[in-house]
Amino acid sequence: MARITPLSGFPEWLPAERMVEQQVVDELRRTFELHGFAPIETRAVETVERLLTKGEIDKEVYGVRRLADNGADGADPSRELALHFDLTVPFARYVLENAGRLVFPFRRYQIQKVWRGERPQEGRYREFLQADIDVVDAGSLPFHYEIEMPLVLGEAFAGLPVPPMTVQVNNRKLVEGYYLGLGVDDPTEVLRIVDKLDKFGPDAVAAMLGERAGLTAAQSRACLDLASIRSTDSSFVDRVTALGVTHPLLDEGADELSRVVDASSSAAPGLVVADLSIARGLDYYTGTVYEVRMQGFEGAGAVAAGGRYDSLASDGTTTYPGVGISFGISRTLGLLFGRGLTATRSVPTCVLVALADEESRPAAVAVAASLRGRGIATEVAPQAAKFGKQIRFADRRGIPFVWFPGEVGDEVKDIRSGEQVPADPATWSPPDADRWPGIKGVR
Amino acid sequence: MARITPLSGFPEWLPAERMVEQQVVDELRRTFELHGFAPIETRAVETVERLLTKGEIDKEVYGVRRLADNGADGADPSRELALHFDLTVPFARYVLENAGRLVFPFRRYQIQKVWRGERPQEGRYREFLQADIDVVDAGSLPFHYEIEMPLVLGEAFAGLPVPPMTVQVNNRKLVEGYYLGLGVDDPTEVLRIVDKLDKFGPDAVAAMLGERAGLTAAQSRACLDLASIRSTDSSFVDRVTALGVTHPLLDEGADELSRVVDASSSAAPGLVVADLSIARGLDYYTGTVYEVRMQGFEGAGAVAAGGRYDSLASDGTTTYPGVGISFGISRTLGLLFGRGLTATRSVPTCVLVALADEESRPAAVAVAASLRGRGIATEVAPQAAKFGKQIRFADRRGIPFVWFPGEVGDEVKDIRSGEQVPADPATWSPPDADRWPGIKGVR
Numbered sequence: 001m002a003r004i005t006p007l008s009g010f011p012e013w014l015p016a017e018r019m020v021e022q023q024v025v026d027e028l029r030r031t032f033e034l035h036g037f038a039p040i041e042t043r044a045v046e047t048v049e050r051l052l053t054k055g056e057i058d059k060e061v062y063g064v065r066r067l068a069d070n071g072a073d074g075a076d077p078s079r080e081l082a083l084h085f086d087l088t089v090p091f092a093r094y095v096l097e098n099a100g101r102l103v104f105p106f107r108r109y110q111i112q113k114v115w116r117g118e119r120p121q122e123g124r125y126r127e128f129l130q131a132d133i134d135v136v137d138a139g140s141l142p143f144h145y146e147i148e149m150p151l152v153l154g155e156a157f158a159g160l161p162v163p164p165m166t167v168q169v170n171n172r173k174l175v176e177g178y179y180l181g182l183g184v185d186d187p188t189e190v191l192r193i194v195d196k197l198d199k200f201g202p203d204a205v206a207a208m209l210g211e212r213a214g215l216t217a218a219q220s221r222a223c224l225d226l227a228s229i230r231s232t233d234s235s236f237v238d239r240v241t242a243l244g245v246t247h248p249l250l251d252e253g254a255d256e257l258s259r260v261v262d263a264s265s266s267a268a269p270g271l272v273v274a275d276l277s278i279a280r281g282l283d284y285y286t287g288t289v290y291e292v293r294m295q296g297f298e299g300a301g302a303v304a305a306g307g308r309y310d311s312l313a314s315d316g317t318t319t320y321p322g323v324g325i326s327f328g329i330s331r332t333l334g335l336l337f338g339r340g341l342t343a344t345r346s347v348p349t350c351v352l353v354a355l356a357d358e359e360s361r362p363a364a365v366a367v368a369a370s371l372r373g374r375g376i377a378t379e380v381a382p383q384a385a386k387f388g389k390q391i392r393f394a395d396r397r398g399i400p401f402v403w404f405p406g407e408v409g410d411e412v413k414d415i416r417s418g419e420q421v422p423a424d425p426a427t428w429s430p431p432d433a434d435r436w437p438g439i440k441g442v443r
Numbered sequence: 444m445a446r447i448t449p450l451s452g453f454p455e456w457l458p459a460e461r462m463v464e465q466q467v468v469d470e471l472r473r474t475f476e477l478h479g480f481a482p483i484e485t486r487a488v489e490t491v492e493r494l495l496t497k498g499e500i501d502k503e504v505y506g507v508r509r510l511a512d513n514g515a516d517g518a519d520p521s522r523e524l525a526l527h528f529d530l531t532v533p534f535a536r537y538v539l540e541n542a543g544r545l546v547f548p549f550r551r552y553q554i555q556k557v558w559r560g561e562r563p564q565e566g567r568y569r570e571f572l573q574a575d576i577d578v579v580d581a582g583s584l585p586f587h588y589e590i591e592m593p594l595v596l597g598e599a600f601a602g603l604p605v606p607p608m609t610v611q612v613n614n615r616k617l618v619e620g621y622y623l624g625l626g627v628d629d630p631t632e633v634l635r636i637v638d639k640l641d642k643f644g645p646d647a648v649a650a651m652l653g654e655r656a657g658l659t660a661a662q663s664r665a666c667l668d669l670a671s672i673r674s675t676d677s678s679f680v681d682r683v684t685a686l687g688v689t690h691p692l693l694d695e696g697a698d699e700l701s702r703v704v705d706a707s708s709s710a711a712p713g714l715v716v717a718d719l720s721i722a723r724g725l726d727y728y729t730g731t732v733y734e735v736r737m738q739g740f741e742g743a744g745a746v747a748a749g750g751r752y753d754s755l756a757s758d759g760t761t762t763y764p765g766v767g768i769s770f771g772i773s774r775t776l777g778l779l780f781g782r783g784l785t786a787t788r789s790v791p792t793c794v795l796v797a798l799a800d801e802e803s804r805p806a807a808v809a810v811a812a813s814l815r816g817r818g819i820a821t822e823v824a825p826q827a828a829k830f831g832k833q834i835r836f837a838d839r840r841g842i843p844f845v846w847f848p849g850e851v852g853d854e855v856k857d858i859r860s861g862e863q864v865p866a867d868p869a870t871w872s873p874p875d876a877d878r879w880p881g882i883k884g885v886r
Contacts, residue, residue, distance in 0.1 A: 004536060004539050004540045004758075005540075006540065007486065007488070007490075007522075007524075010486040010488065011486075012483075012484070012485055012486055012537065012540075013483070013484070014483075014541065014544055014545075015481035015482060015483055015545075015551065018481075018482045018483050018484060019481070019482060022482060033791035033820055033879075034791075034815045034818070034819075034820045034821070035815070035820070035821075035822070036790055036791060036792035036820055036821065036822035037791070038458035038461075038462070038789065038790045038791060039458060039461045039462060039465060039791075040455075040456070040457075040458055040461050041455070041456070041461060042455055043450065043453040043454075043455055043570055044487070044556060044558070044570060045450070045453065045570070047450075048510065060509075061509065061510045061511075062507050062508065062509055062510070063507070063508055063509070063510045064505050064506070064507055064526065065505065065506055065508075066503075066504070066505055066506070066560035067491065067504045067505070067506045067525065068504075068560070069560075079450075081450075082510065083507065093447060094455065096447050097447045097448075097449065097455075098457065101457055102457075102458075103789070103839045103840055105825050107790070107822070108458065113487060115487070117509035117510075117511070117512075127486055127487060127488070137825070142825055142826055144804065315447075346481065346546070347479055347481045347550070348476035348477075348479060348480070348481060348482075349479035361587065372477045372478070375477070376477075377476055377477045377478070377479055378477070378478075378479065379478070379479035379550070382548050382580075382585055383585055396546045397546055436476075
């Protein structure tokens with residue numbers, strides 16, 4: 001057996017970190033359900049054929065095949081399987097497969113692992129946990145859902161142990177209309193290049209716009225001017241107008257983006273900013289697009305992203321437009337664990353029942369059962385030992401209380417303060433803050 | 444694009460079923476945490492080398508490889524990856540990898556998907572969700588944990604929407620000691636054959652014991668006699684003694700099994716039965732073994748199983764003995780969904796806020812925010828429409844209440860009874876039973 005070494009890009013958390021992750025998932029789920037999003041999970045695998053219809057991602061996809069299947073048994077290649085690399089493609093397939101059993105508009109959330117064969121780096125994994133919300137409708141989807149998405153996510157963020165988040169919003173119609181108004185032939189190609197602004201900077205992007213998209217220097221300059229506009233309210237509209245480009249699609253997009261920013265600034269001040277550099281590389285977005293950055297970790301890129309798509313799924317008769325956001329849980333927590341985010345103890349246990357001798361185990365088990373019956377997580381000591389040793393057992397795990405059953409009456413010790421008091425397992429309760437592990441570290 | 448058809452063996456639930464599954468996972472987690480089990484997750488992939496050390500399972504294992512990796516680039520074969528087929532092998536690897544950062548005895552639970560390339564059938568899947576609890580110690584593990592495992596699982600079952608469960612318990616030492624006392628040369632082979640009793644019946648097993656394990660007819664008979672013994676208390680001991688076989692290991696195992704059954708019969712009457720036919724095929728069990736069957740679904744086989752293992756993990760210096768049980772969540776729920784188990788509605792939403800016209804959306808959004816602020820899951824209608832249409836929208840999803848904002852005061856209608864009453868979003872609450880989706884169907 002080879003020596004055990006971690007697999008690069010496949011993070012595994014220690015129990016204290018996993019407890020933080022669980023609390024994050026719980027809070028996301030609570031918020032999403034309060035907003036009427038229904039939960040689904042999809043299988044980990046899709047057919048390769050379906051995963052690759054969006055192109056350009058084959059090098060990141062993990063194929064899956066039974067080891068015993070050498071491929072020579074005439075297997076149907078259209079049934080070849082691979083691990084999903086996001087939750088959007090599987091959701092689109094799920095909607096088509098279950099269209100007759102779902103009612104539209106369908107609001108769903110989905111919190112699952114996804115896999116990508118990318119080169120691993122800090123906060124970039126090959127296996128990671130992601131939380132998605134989407135609203136999908138049959139035929140047409142009202143615009144107001146594009147306003148709703150960042151507000152739901154912002155509400156969830158407010159309950160998470162994370163630094164402040166900023167949702168940067170742009171609108172594809174605005175950008176595409178602007179490019180068309182400029183006389184650009186291939187707005188999609190321009191969009192793809194502008195998407196690299198963060199990575200390569202304005203000079204390199206201007207050069208690429210000339211070389212690859214055939215833009216004049218003035219057009220390139222105008223594209224960069226648009227991308228430099230940011231505002232926390234609808235004042236961006238005046239700055240766009242000042243650039244002197246006109247197109248009906250530009251007006252429509254500017255109006256939509258104004259509505260998103262204005263609604264957010266009253267509901268959640270500071271959460272949403274209009275940022276006209278946000279492009280999102282994927283072709284399928286057609287309206288509002290979102291990218292979320294975490295304060296203090298801007299260099300790590302987006303921790304959540306999404307947008308409006310008019311036809312991600314279609315069965316030939318009906319088209320299903322939608323809007324959604326994906327939040328990278330592993331990504332976000334990986335960064336924060338690296339800065340000390342963790343749980344206040346390494347076990348759920350609140351009370352350790354000490355054991356004077358092995359004969360008194362049944363009595364200790366009864367104390368534990370009584371405490372658990374009132375929702376207090378309790379373990380019995382693994383074996384009889386000196387009480388000092390049992391206290392150290394609790395201390396090493398961060399368990400705050402040790403319970404001593406006694407013939408004339410029980411006592412419980414807070415091992416942090418050393419205070420020991422008489423207690424009855426039928427009535428004693430810990431302070432609320434000690435009942436379950438809390439979260440400590442960055443915020 | 445090929446027509447969309449389900450993949451056999453990869454179940455996907457509708458939202459109402461997923462809500463049931465989530466409640467089941469929540470209840471398992473709550474019980475496990477009350478007993479001090481800490482949560483972990485392991486990556487979905489292990490190296491093929493590690494997965495195959497237990498032998499005989501290669502045909503069930505799904506290999507994983509980046510589609511762009513044609514295998515010709517000199518990749519290290521010891522780093523070839525495959526999806527885990529259980530949570531025990533990954534847990535053993537996790538313990539070795541993190542031994543320096545864990546404190547022992549280490550109690551962990553793990554609720555994750557696993558993958559097996561088996562032929563799919565009812566309640567047998569290629570991808571399924573499983574919940575495991577284990578206690579692992581460094582060096583030696585006290586016996587009392589073998590008593591504890593079925594009681595923890597039984598406590599969780601009591602809170603689940605499932606029929607009564609029976610934990611059948613046996614002891615490897617008892618069985619092996621008995622075989623040795625009979626003069627059998629290879630007790631492990633006999634055990635493997637007796638494990639097939641359920642599948643092939645006593646006559647076929649007797650024949651196999653003769654042919655494959657070289658047992659005499661009398662020895663085969665004696666093995667079947669032992670396997671026929673069942674009792675809900677320690678009375679099995681007398682029946683074993685009456686068979687006239689003696690061996691020190693037999694006595695030790697009988698004593699351990701008595702302690703498991705006796706402790707359970709007082710703590711959870713009817714949960715645990717001694718069943719001396721339970722063998723568990725896997726070689727690594729060394730003490731108590733468990734199989735759990737669901738009333739009314741006995742023919743579907745075990746829905747949970749586990750046992751004591753003395754050395755699943757070892758780093759050459761330290762050996763880590765443990766005891767654990769795995770509960771098949773997908774398996775159990777797949778059977779029960781087939782009999783009508785489901786949620787009382789298809790969405791988490793409790794209240795739909797109706798919309799007289801699009802101009803009143805901000806007021807409706809404010810009502811929804813107020814209700815959510817007090818933990819009531821609320822959606823606003825997708826668009827203004829006749830109230831009858833909005834009530835049908837709620838009804839199709841099972842949403843129990845429709846809220847009508849009004850200029851002189853709001854009203855809320857229970858669409859099941861038709862009763863409509865004045866209500867204030869700052870104070871109104873639904874009955875507790877309506878707040879979140881409940882569970883209905885088999886039990």
